[in-house]
Amino acid sequence: MIESLQQIGYGLALALQPANLLYAFVGSLLGTLVGVLPGLGPVTTIAVLLPVTYQVGDPLGAVIMLASIYYGAMYGGSTTSILLKVPGEAASVITCIDGYEMAKQGRAGPALAIAAIGSFVAGTVSVVALSLVGPVFARYALSFGPPEYFALAVCGLALSATLSLGSPVRGLVMVAAGIVLGLIGIDTVSGRERFTFGILELSDGIEMVPMLMGLFGLGEILVNLEEKGAFKLVSDRIGRLMPSREDWRRSAGAIGRGSLFGFLIGLIPGGGAILGALVSYTVEKRISKHPEEFGRGAIAGVAGPESANNAAASASFIPLLTLGLPSNAVTAVLFAGLLIQNVQPGPLMMTEHRDVFWGVISSMYVGNVMLLILNLPLVGLWAQLLRVPFWILGPAILTVAIFGTFSLRNSWFDVGVLMASGAVGYLFRKASLDAGPLIMAFILANILDTSLRQSLLMGDGHPAIFVTRPICATILAVALAVVTVQLVAWLRRRPGLIRDEAT
Amino acid sequence: MSSGGDGRAPAAGGAGLFAPSRVATAVLAVVAVAFAVGGWRLGFRDDDGPGPGLLPFAAAVVLAVLLALMQREPAGPEETPFRLRPLIGIALCAAYAAAAPWTGFVPATLVLVAGWVRIFHGESWLRCGLLAAALTGAGVLLFGTLLRVPMPLVPGLP
Amino acid sequence: MSTRKPLGLAALLAAAVLAATVGPVRAEFPDKPITLIIPWAAGGSTDQAARMLAKAAEAHLGQPVVVENKPGGSTNIGMAELARAKPDGYTIGTLSSTSYLLAAQGRQVPFDPIGAFSYVSYFGDNLIGITVLSKSRWTTLADLLAEGKASPGKVKYGTAGVATTQHLTTEALQRASGARFVHIPQQGSAASVPALLGEHVDFLTETSVWGPFVKDGQVRLLAVATPKRAAAYPDVPTLNELGFTSLRSVQAIIAPAGVPEPVRARLEGAFRKALADATFRQTMERLSMEVVDMPGAEVKALVESQYALAKDLVASFGKKQ
Numbered sequence: 001m002i003e004s005l006q007q008i009g010y011g012l013a014l015a016l017q018p019a020n021l022l023y024a025f026v027g028s029l030l031g032t033l034v035g036v037l038p039g040l041g042p043v044t045t046i047a048v049l050l051p052v053t054y055q056v057g058d059p060l061g062a063v064i065m066l067a068s069i070y071y072g073a074m075y076g077g078s079t080t081s082i083l084l085k086v087p088g089e090a091a092s093v094i095t096c097i098d099g100y101e102m103a104k105q106g107r108a109g110p111a112l113a114i115a116a117i118g119s120f121v122a123g124t125v126s127v128v129a130l131s132l133v134g135p136v137f138a139r140y141a142l143s144f145g146p147p148e149y150f151a152l153a154v155c156g157l158a159l160s161a162t163l164s165l166g167s168p169v170r171g172l173v174m175v176a177a178g179i180v181l182g183l184i185g186i187d188t189v190s191g192r193e194r195f196t197f198g199i200l201e202l203s204d205g206i207e208m209v210p211m212l213m214g215l216f217g218l219g220e221i222l223v224n225l226e227e228k229g230a231f232k233l234v235s236d237r238i239g240r241l242m243p244s245r246e247d248w249r250r251s252a253g254a255i256g257r258g259s260l261f262g263f264l265i266g267l268i269p270g271g272g273a274i275l276g277a278l279v280s281y282t283v284e285k286r287i288s289k290h291p292e293e294f295g296r297g298a299i300a301g302v303a304g305p306e307s308a309n310n311a312a313a314s315a316s317f318i319p320l321l322t323l324g325l326p327s328n329a330v331t332a333v334l335f336a337g338l339l340i341q342n343v344q345p346g347p348l349m350m351t352e353h354r355d356v357f358w359g360v361i362s363s364m365y366v367g368n369v370m371l372l373i374l375n376l377p378l379v380g381l382w383a384q385l386l387r388v389p390f391w392i393l394g395p396a397i398l399t400v401a402i403f404g405t406f407s408l409r410n411s412w413f414d415v416g417v418l419m420a421s422g423a424v425g426y427l428f429r430k431a432s433l434d435a436g437p438l439i440m441a442f443i444l445a446n447i448l449d450t451s452l453r454q455s456l457l458m459g460d461g462h463p464a465i466f467v468t469r470p471i472c473a474t475i476l477a478v479a480l481a482v483v484t485v486q487l488v489a490w491l492r493r494r495p496g497l498i499r500d501e502a503t
Numbered sequence: 504m505s506s507g508g509d510g511r512a513p514a515a516g517g518a519g520l521f522a523p524s525r526v527a528t529a530v531l532a533v534v535a536v537a538f539a540v541g542g543w544r545l546g547f548r549d550d551d552g553p554g555p556g557l558l559p560f561a562a563a564v565v566l567a568v569l570l571a572l573m574q575r576e577p578a579g580p581e582e583t584p585f586r587l588r589p590l591i592g593i594a595l596c597a598a599y600a601a602a603a604p605w606t607g608f609v610p611a612t613l614v615l616v617a618g619w620v621r622i623f624h625g626e627s628w629l630r631c632g633l634l635a636a637a638l639t640g641a642g643v644l645l646f647g648t649l650l651r652v653p654m655p656l657v658p659g660l661p
Numbered sequence: 662m663s664t665r666k667p668l669g670l671a672a673l674l675a676a677a678v679l680a681a682t683v684g685p686v687r688a689e690f691p692d693k694p695i696t697l698i699i700p701w702a703a704g705g706s707t708d709q710a711a712r713m714l715a716k717a718a719e720a721h722l723g724q725p726v727v728v729e730n731k732p733g734g735s736t737n738i739g740m741a742e743l744a745r746a747k748p749d750g751y752t753i754g755t756l757s758s759t760s761y762l763l764a765a766q767g768r769q770v771p772f773d774p775i776g777a778f779s780y781v782s783y784f785g786d787n788l789i790g791i792t793v794l795s796k797s798r799w800t801t802l803a804d805l806l807a808e809g810k811a812s813p814g815k816v817k818y819g820t821a822g823v824a825t826t827q828h829l830t831t832e833a834l835q836r837a838s839g840a841r842f843v844h845i846p847q848q849g850s851a852a853s854v855p856a857l858l859g860e861h862v863d864f865l866t867e868t869s870v871w872g873p874f875v876k877d878g879q880v881r882l883l884a885v886a887t888p889k890r891a892a893a894y895p896d897v898p899t900l901n902e903l904g905f906t907s908l909r910s911v912q913a914i915i916a917p918a919g920v921p922e923p924v925r926a927r928l929e930g931a932f933r934k935a936l937a938d939a940t941f942r943q944t945m946e947r948l949s950m951e952v953v954d955m956p957g958a959e960v961k962a963l964v965e966s967q968y969a970l971a972k973d974l975v976a977s978f979g980k981k982q
Contacts, residue, residue: 040650047703047730048650145861146845169572176566177531180538180559186735187555188846191766191823194555195541200741200771203734218596222589225623323858324873326851335851336709339947346873391624395616396638402599402612403642407652409702409732412604419596426589427530430523432582449558450848456552457845458817458861653696653729 004132011131011362014355020064024367027065028374031072035079038086038213038397040404042073046333050340059341060356064363066337067317070330071123071364074273074313075371078115078306079382083108084397086217090208091273091309093439094281096216097163098294098301105297108383109241114251114299115306116375117243122259122307123368126314129263131361138322141267146454147465151475152268153448156275158482159282160440168490171437174428178441179448181206188446189453201413205446210405210418215435217401218418219425221394241380243299251303254284258307265308266315272328276312277305278440314364321345321357523582528570535570538563588623595619607657612639690750690924691724697914698746698754700739702732706787706868706948707912710941711755714784714914717938721931735822736760737770744772748919750928753781758826758911761964765971766824775961775968778915779925782932783955783963785945787910788869789827789886790897794857795879797864802883802903805864809840817843819862821850826910827866830886830900833974837905868910869949886910887951909967912950913960929957 014020034045046066053062077089082099095115102111157179161171184195185205196202243251261283262276284304285294294301319325324346326332338345343353350357385393405418428435459465467473519525542560547553595618603611616635620626626634647654697715701707708730715726731739740760746752756778764774791802799805809816820827823846835842845862847853850870856862857871857880865871866886874880875894882897886907890899900907914932916925935941936954945952955963 037645040646045650050703142855142859145856145859167576169569169576173531173566173569173573176562176569177534179562180534180566183538183559183562188822188848190549190555191768191846192545192555193768194545194559195538198769200734200738203737222592225588225592226586228588228623228625319855323855325855332851333703336705340709342947344873347877347879348873391620391626392634394623395619395634398596398619399612399616399638399642403608403646403652403654406608406654407646407650410653410729411733411738412600415603416600419593419600422596423593424530426593427523427527430582430585431527432524433527445558445562452558453549453552454845457843460814460843461552653727 007358008131008362010354011358011360012365014060014359015064015363015366019058020061020359020363021366023061023065024068024363025370027068028072028075028367028370031069031074032076032371032374032378034069035073035076035088038080038088038217038401038404040407041089041209041330042070043329043333044407045069045073046330046337050333050337053337053340059338059343059353060359062341063334063338063343063356063360064367066334067360067364068367068370070334071310071313071367072371074123074310075116075119075375077309078119078302079112079378080217082111082115082302083382083385084217084393085220086397086401087212089309090212091277091313092306093212093216093274094277094305094436095302097281097436098296098298100220101295101297102299102302103386106239107297107299108386109239109379110243110247110299111302112379112382113241113376114243114247114303116372116379118251118255118258118303118307119310119375120368120372121255122262122311123314123371124365125259126263126266126311127361127364127368130314130318130364131358137267138318141319142323143471144268145469146451146458147469147472148475149447149451150455150466151472151479152275153444153451155475155479155482156278156444157441157448158479158486159278160437160444162282162285162482162486163278163434163436163440168486170433174433174435174438175441178438179445181438182442182445183449185446188450189457199413201411206442207405207408207411207414207417208443209408210401210414211421211442212439213401213405214418214421214423215425215428215439217397218422219429219435221397222422222426223429224390224394241383247299250298250300254280254300254304255307257283258304259311262308262311263315266312266327267318268327273309273312273316274443276308280304280308317361317364321349321360323347324349519584521585523585524573526585528573531566531570535563535567539567591622592619595622604655605658607655608643609639609656610658612642690927691722693751694725694727695722695750696752697726697728698739698743698752699728699730700732700736700743700754700757700760701730703730706950707755707757710785710912710944710948710950711914713938713941713944714932714935717935717941718931721934722928735763735824737763737768741771743915744777744917746917748779748917748921750916750920750924753914753916753928756780756911756913756915756964758909758967759824761968762826762829762908762971763824765968766975768824773918775965777918779918779920780957780960780964781914781916781925781928782957783911783913783953783960784932784936785912785950785952786887787826787912788891788893788949788951789830789866789907789910790869790871790891790894791831791864791866791883791886792857792871792875792880793864793883794860795881797881799864799883800881802898805883806834806838806840809835809842810838813841814843816840816863817845818864818866819845819847819853819856820866821853821868822846822848826886826908827868829971829974830907831866832978833906833908834900836974836977872949889951891949891951893949906970908971909963911960911964911967913955913964915960925957 034040046069073089077092078095080086080088081092081095082103085096085100087093087096099111161175184202186203187194193203258280261279265276281301281304284300285291316327316331319327320331326335335345343356401418402415405414455465538559542556545556547557599611599615613635616638617631620631620634646652699708699711712728715728719726731742736759743754761774764770793799818831847856850868853865853867854870857865871880875882882894884900885891885897886900933954936952
């Protein structure tokens with residue numbers, strides 16, 4: 001413990017050097033920007049900037065900048081989710097649900113502010129945890145193999161069905177549809193193409209970002225086209241910018257729990273920010289005294305997931321720096337960034353490149369403070385965005401979505417995916433089908449399928465492997481409990497519902 | 504049996520052949536059938552365990568069953584008939600996706616934005632043109648110039 | 662929002678673009694920038710090495726080489742685009758063994774995996790090695806193979822995925838030795854290491870992702886699959902030395918088929934000279950990749966023989982199952 005504190009002191013001394021402060025600031029600013037811009041994410045930005053880092057020359061400065069782009073993007077990602085229902089970052093898709101509802105009610109300010117504050121708290125909490133217990137936890141995370149991933153995916157699917165507002169059947173329809181669509185592409189275990197219809201661009205599956213932007217953002221624009229001049233955001237009613245005392249009361253717990261879940265899930269290789277946000281949202285919904293508000297503008301539904309995705313982003317630095325294992329696309333690019341600086345992430349990094357290791361971690365404290373200072377004043381500015389008339393805003397969102405989609409992998413096919421998803425998003429909205437559960441199932445489908453079959457290969461074909469491994473068995477038990485609770489609740493509600501209708 | 508084409512019926516369910524729920528069911532049913540057949544063809548067993556077709560097949564069957572269950576439910580509260588304007592919007596988007604690979608970003612985006620604003624918001628041609636130019640220019644500048652995304656801007660370029 | 666500024670810029674851009682396309686008609690190759698298609702996402706090992714090589718080649722070509730990442734479909738998307746490109750030498754790309762190995766396994770690809778390209782030059786081999794945990798009971802490759810023979814199907818191994826060089830190399834090893842292992846494909850090289858460290862698989866056949874763990878003593882390297890011993894691990898035998906076939910992990914520069922010979926030769930010259938570049942060599946060393954120089958004709962012969970070998974291997978697995 002004492003030793004860790006010394007190390008952090010050493011790291012802070014490095015991080016507070018003027019040049020490194022500047023790198024952290026530039027990175028945070030850039031990260032916020034790309035987080036705000038839909039489609040354009042930290043992966044593309046960091047990849048584009050990799051060659052530039054040669055010029056920086058100093059490994060610590062370069063890595064500080066790249067890392068701050070990543071967590072900066074996590075701050076910025078919520079902005080368009082709340083204001084326009086366009087997730088700026090995949091991990092912010094959950095924030096669309098209640099954040100956008102809040103904006104519609106003229107509460108964009110508090111939603112944006114609580115997202116920034118929650119991100120700050122979560123970011124700071126997980127950096128503290130990272131520097132104190134990170135290396136120990138990282139070892140533990142290695143025991144997550146295919147059976148544990150399978151259990152996690154099952155648990156995630158059970159949770160995603162509860163995301164839906166309307167009837168459980170409609171929610172489950174979306175879950176099933178999401179699984180099916182998520183299985184498109186090359187199958188990891190057999191190496192065979194599934195449902196690609198000979199289209200090369202589908203061989204890695206449907207690209208998620210254009211699909212998200214289409215289902216949510218473009219779908220929303222299309223719905224708003226129905227009546228001329230019926231844009232639902234009440235643009236002249238921005239209301240207060242900062243959260244009220246009541247808002248604080250409802251968010252504080254959510255931020256704390258979101259930080260915890262996000263951190264734990266972020267530690268697991270392959271567990272992403274998006275899964276952390278999902279878990280946080282469903283937990284908040286379940287334990288809230290006002291569960292009926294979720295989906296209709298509950299501030300805890302913004303505070304929890306936004307905290308969780310930030311905590312997960314910071315936590316994913318642990319497997320990267322201590323084990324050299326990138327757990328998602330962003331950390332994979334950061335990995336390359338470190339290599340370019342001749343820093344090999346891994347077990348030896350703490351001793352071989354002590355300055356970079358502790359410098360980067362300490363700079364994350366500094367970066368989080370910078371991001372809070374940067375983002376809180378922006379809340380007012382962003383809220384003004386809602387004053388922009390819809391005839392400008394609609395086409396602007398559309399254009400950014402198109403350009404952003406293309407920039408992902410220089411693909412026209414993905415632009416087609418964006419447009420098709422927009423049409424489907426409109427159709428689903430009209431049919432009262434909620435796209436949230438579909439997205440979650442879409443993400444989990446591949447993990448589910450691949451890890452199930454990998455597990456069975458490991459266990460020589462016997463499903464016994466799922467109950468003999470303690471972590472796996474525990475998670476599966478949780479999933480079973482979630483399903484049972486839901487089923488019971490649903491069955492209890494059902495007769496009442498019928499009686500109500502009869503009267 | 505009217506096809507529900509006039510779409511002004513106040514009925515909450517938006518009854519008729521082209522009610523949103525019906526169309527959505529039809530689309531998802533096609534998906535379910537395609538994946539069930541595809542899953543079947545991929546095979547349920549490999550040498551050492553479940554094959555690549557098992558989960559797609561199972562999920563597709565579950566989807567079909569759920570779709571059948573959904574038909575017995577009352578229509579959702581938001582369910583109103585389709586409107587023409589969003590459908591035109593979808594058509595514009597589809598046209599863009601089809602044309603842009605041939606025309607490049609600049610002409611396609613100019614036409615899309617100008618047409619969009621003119622059709623849906625009835626703004627003057629001047630405003631349409633200005634907005635189209637502004638958005639296209641900003642997009643090219645931001646993504647193409649600043650972020651160095653290799654973008655085909657006009658026809659004839661790789 | 663000021664609308665005038667972007668409009669002016671758009672006009673300027675359009676003018677610049679027009680000027681670029683009209684330009685001088687015919688001059689000595691190359692008279693305009695060359696596009697290098699990398700069929701992998703930015704940041705990967707091929708991307709890093711090829712970017713450095715491209716930078717070095719610019720000096721010898723007198724024109725910029727613009728890198729364009731076209732990832733997806735295990736290189737198929739980028740390769741298909743390269744195969745379709747005009748064979749004028751202004752669009753070239755990188756070739757990794759992954760591409761033709763997929764075709765050798767019967768994956769449908771919309772181009773001829775060998776004949777659709779002309780071969781410019783070679784730049785290196787990825788270092789593939791067979792690794793186990795240091796605390797395991799296997800200290801040599803022979804130990805591992807003995808166990809694979811004694812209890813077939815008990816030992817599990819991981820690679821970056823089905824049909825990769827890593828997978829085929831291990832399959833060839835099993836066929837030659839009579840050992841029988843179970844393959845648990847992972848989602849890419851980065852995912853393989855945690856599978857080994859977490860003891861979810863017993864051994865790995867992987868590119869040098871295991872490097873830092875061999876260095877800190879957690880992981881033991883039993884053999885490498887390169888033609889010669891790796892400079893960084895002089896004590897570790899190659900598979901060839903031990904009497905087994907191994908597949909090359911090819912990294913080459915190619916162009917669409919039908920590029921005029923003088924143009925191809927000009928590219929070959931530039932890219933082979935670029936191999937001497939210090940920054941490029943540094944990058945290769947950091948990535949544990951061996952720099953290899955080879956004329957275009959030899960690259961073609963090598964790829965053809967590797968393709969035939971892979972097809973042969975695949976046919977023999979078919980019989981096993």
